[in-house]
Amino acid sequence: MSTSPNPPRRRLLARGSWPEARVVGDILRTETVGGMVLVVAAALALLYANSPWRETYFDLARFTVGPSALHLDLSLATWAADGLLAIFFFVVGLELKREFVAGDLRDPRTALLPVVAAVGGMIAPALIYVAINASRPETLVGWAIPTATDIAFAVAVLAVIGTSLPSALRMFLLTLAVVDDLLAITVIAVFYTDELSLPALLGALVPLALFGLAVQRGVRSWWLLLPLGAVTWFLVHESGVHATVAGVLLGFTVPVLGRHTVHGVSMAEHFEHRWRPVSTGVAVPIFAFFAAGVSVVDAGGLAETLADSVTLGIIAGLVLGKAIGVLGSTWLVQRFTRAQLSDEVSWWDLLGIAQLAGIGFTVSLLVGELAFGAGTPQDDHVKVGVLVGSLTAALLATVLLRFRNAHYRRIAEIETRDTDRDGIPDVYQEDGRPDDG
Structure with missing residues (x-):
């Protein structure tokens, strides 16, 4: 009696579909430009904050504008x-909803790896930070600082080093960062909300529902949607929950599928194309300019700052914690699902991606301000820790990924070859590919 052959093992980090690869490529091109602007904004902030005119930088960050009657007389840094x-x-x-509704991640088997890797990439840095600060209970509030990943900064590093990552690795990095951001905003809402006004929070549901109803019916008129979004943001801000939570909630209401399209694309894709350049080219760099400026002299000297447990916890969390968390989680998924890595991907590649995930600039700085308060000595130590940790992770990722760049170029040539010139690379049209996953 003949026995049936063993079924092929499922592949992790296999090449995805062409539509998803195209969308990810478009996103990463935009993020590359935004990442460059982000790096320039952070560098300007550091130079300005340590120049002879540094007091004007901090005066600008503290400059207050807005109606006091609405409790919106906020500093420019707070507005950012x-x-x-x-x-x-x-x-x-928008991006997360598209990925899980219409992207390759609608398949739970495909979504499992980046989601678990994102969770592991948050738990390990937090545990390392807590271990280093265990003897100082007053600093434990900063446990979430090294848990974030800044995709714009990470993609800027990829652009600078000139590596050609395979589409599967690029998709994994992008998805991990997006899930990471969602987890970060959840942590902010749950752990960094001191006082909660339930009436204001419930009141925010009204304009949020009206916004969702409008976009579900295909409405995209700015004169209607912007006021509804602004009122939602205001009420969430008044509730005591960090106002950025309103942004995620509004994004979740926009339909990814349905009969209403704009020039052949979904409402979510339309809004993403409109607002991503504003986010990466304006919003995030301005925030970085106000958040990254730290005066080394005022912080007590670089050597003393680097020796502080808050600084050390953040650096170790970003550099070691992210690598341990992402790699360890990936190994666990492989172990318990009995899958194996795609033939095009090695553990060295994953280590490089894990180090890129240790670039935790934007959201890490935000969590640091929420944890310790803007302008405090601990906040200055947070900024130094985030900057040093992110730069160290970027340098390590550069070494690892450049070492494999010849391999990446061979894969990139395969993934871009289009012999029939129909706009779709040949590799995405082949039947029976071993890496279909």
Whole structure:
């Protein structure tokens, strides 16, 4: 009696579909430009904050504008953190919904790896930070600072080093970062809300529902949607929950599927194309300009700052914690699902991606301000820790990924070859590919 052959093992990090690869490519091209602007904004902030004119930088950050009657007389730095970053999280909400509703991640088997890797990539840095700060209970509030990933900064690093990552790795990095951002905003809402006004929070559901009803019916008129979004943001801000949560909630209401389209694309894709350049090119760089400026002299000297447990916890969390969390989670998924890595991907590639995930700039700085308060000595140590940790992770990722760049170029040539010139690379039209996953 003949026995049936063993079924092929499922492949992790296999090449996805062409539509998804195309969307991810478009997103990463936009993020590359935004990442460059982000790096320039952070560098300007550091130079300005350590120049002879540094007092004018901090005076500008503290300059207050807005109606006091509505409790919106906020500093420019607060407007950047609470207001502009809401745009960033709106795009995150759109992107995450598209991935899980219409993207390759609608398949739970495909979604499992980046989601578990994102969770592991948050748990391990938090545990390392807590271990280093265990003897200082007053600093434990900063446990979530090294848990975030800044996709714009990470993609900027990829652009600078000139590596050609395979589409599967690019998709994994992008998805991990997006899930990471969603988890981060959840942590902010749950753990960094001091006082909660339930009437204001419930009141925010009304304009949120009206916004959702409008976009579900295909309405895209700015004069209607912007006021509804602004009122939602205001009421969430008044509730005590960080106002950026409103951005994610608004993004979740926009339909990914349905009969209403704009020039042949879904409402979510239309809004994403409109708002991603604003997020990456304006909102995030302005926030970085106000958040990244730290005066080394005022912080007590670089050597003393680097020796502080808050700084050390953040650096270790970003550099070691992210690598341990992402790699360990991937190994666990492989172990318990009995899957195996795609032939085009090695554990060295994953280590490089894990180090890129240790670039935790934007959201890490935001969590640091929420944890310790803007302008405090601990906040200055947070900024130094985030900057040093992110730069160290970027340098390690550069070494690892450049080492494999010849391999990546061979894969990129395969993934871009289009012999029939129909606009779709040949590899995405082949039947029976071993990496269909």
